[in-house]
Amino acid sequence: MSATKGTILITGANGGLGSAIAKQASSEPKFNGYHSLFAVRDATRAPALRSVLSNATHPYDLISLDLTDLDNVRQVAEAINARVAAGEIPSIQALILNAGFQDFGKQIWTEDGFDVTFSANYLGHWLLTLLLLKSINKDSGRIVVVGSQSHDPYDKRNDGTGAFADEKDKTFVNDQASFEAIAKGTWSSAQEDPSWRGGFRRYGASKLFLIMMIHELQRRMNLDPVLSNVCILGVDPGTMTTGLQRHASWMIRVLLFQIIYPIIAFFMPNGPVRTTDKSASRVLHAAFESSPELGESPKGLYFLDQVLFETSAESRDAHKRDIVWKETVKYTHLDQSETILSNWQ
Numbered sequence: 001m002s003a004t005k006g007t008i009l010i011t012g013a014n015g016g017l018g019s020a021i022a023k024q025a026s027s028e029p030k031f032n033g034y035h036s037l038f039a040v041r042d043a044t045r046a047p048a049l050r051s052v053l054s055n056a057t058h059p060y061d062l063i064s065l066d067l068t069d070l071d072n073v074r075q076v077a078e079a080i081n082a083r084v085a086a087g088e089i090p091s092i093q094a095l096i097l098n099a100g101f102q103d104f105g106k107q108i109w110t111e112d113g114f115d116v117t118f119s120a121n122y123l124g125h126w127l128l129t130l131l132l133l134k135s136i137n138k139d140s141g142r143i144v145v146v147g148s149q150s151h152d153p154y155d156k157r158n159d160g161t162g163a164f165a166d167e168k169d170k171t172f173v174n175d176q177a178s179f180e181a182i183a184k185g186t187w188s189s190a191q192e193d194p195s196w197r198g199g200f201r202r203y204g205a206s207k208l209f210l211i212m213m214i215h216e217l218q219r220r221m222n223l224d225p226v227l228s229n230v231c232i233l234g235v236d237p238g239t240m241t242t243g244l245q246r247h248a249s250w251m252i253r254v255l256l257f258q259i260i261y262p263i264i265a266f267f268m269p270n271g272p273v274r275t276t277d278k279s280a281s282r283v284l285h286a287a288f289e290s291s292p293e294l295g296e297s298p299k300g301l302y303f304l305d306q307v308l309f310e311t312s313a314e315s316r317d318a319h320k321r322d323i324v325w326k327e328t329v330k331y332t333h334l335d336q337s338e339t340i341l342s343n344w345q
């Protein structure tokens with residue numbers, strides 16, 4: 001089972017959407033010839049992933065990765081870069097940034113003082129990506145960000161949540177101080193708003209920064225002598241019943257996500273609630289296909305249901321993106337020797 005076409009790396013591969021992506025990537029004939037790396041928090045366990053891999057026909061490895069531990073992110077990236085450099089696995093064709101965490105108001109912090117939602121969803125993924133650019137296929141590699149409606153307070157789908165009803169909650173970031181307040185979890189903290197809405201806003205902020213990364217990293221890669229053919233794009237997977245709701249109240253976790261939403265998904269297969277299989281197909285489509293909506297090179301695009309979707313005004317604000325990028329470089333202590341992106345600072 002030697003793979004030559006490329007490597008597929010998926011974070012959060014033990015999750016609801018992640019294991020659905022892993023199932024398709026490891027068994028569908030169109031992914032024949034690819035080698036998958038499934039990153040999970042604990043590779044000795046990962047029960048959801050292991051159950052879908054019982055039907056795998058393509059080669060794969062499980063990797064332990066904790067995105068909230070930046071030392072661990074560095075070790076994992078270094079090990080992957082070494083394997084690609086040694087020709088043990090092919091270059092990365094698709095890097096799928098899927099892992100996600102939402103605390104539903106039960107706020108927690110990393111050992112280095114970051115809000116876990118910010119760190120797991122954004123900071124760890126940003127660092128992983130910058131480090132792995134060394135190993136990406138420079139002709140046609142794609143990086144796919146799994147986004148969310150929560151990144152845009154003006155998205156009508158958020159109206160029912162009431163999370164962004166207050167005018168002050170319609171903007172996430174203005175300057176270094178407001179970015180730091182989100183990073184450290186003092187903005188919209190559980191102390192300030194103990195309901196799940198406070199956690200949803202911090203989740204939305206982390207997704208905004210990921211989506212800013214789509215635009216900002218693509219801009220920087222476009223100007224790069226080596227990385228100008230690499231694409232970064234995003235997919236909003238829609239609402240799905242997964243492990244994401246595990247920290248939610250019974251009303252949200254069981255009544256809404258396990259009873260009401262599956263009924264909606266059954267009677268409205270093309271409605272607002274999706275199965276993980278369907279969203280997984282969308283993510284893999286974005287990572288591999290060329291189609292009328294994607295074109296040959298889907299640089300900086302963002303999709304909902306294979307339809308181009310405009311990301312929030314804030315995500316497209318070049319000044320704010322610059323602040324977020326530069327502060328992220330500081331938080332991750334990225335060093336020139338660690339990334340091949342020429343304009344990394």
Ligand SMILES: NC(=O)c1ccc[n+]([C@@H]2O[C@H](COP(=O)([O-])OP(=O)(O)OC[C@H]3O[C@@H](n4cnc5c(N)ncnc54)[C@H](OP(=O)(O)O)[C@@H]3O)[C@@H](O)[C@H]2O)c1
Binds near residue numbers: 014067241243
């Ligand atoms: N479900 C929805 O309605 C929905 C809507 C919009 C967007 N999304 C996005 O879809 C993506 C997949 O989420 P999901 O719905 O499939 O939820 P999920 O079942 O909870 O899967 C998320 C995965 O991320 C992993 N993860 C969390 N924190 C991590 C960390 N610090 N380091 C490494 N991995 C970590 C989890 O690992 P463990 O298995 O070890 O916990 C889990 O496997 C996320 O980006 C999410 O934001 C979901």
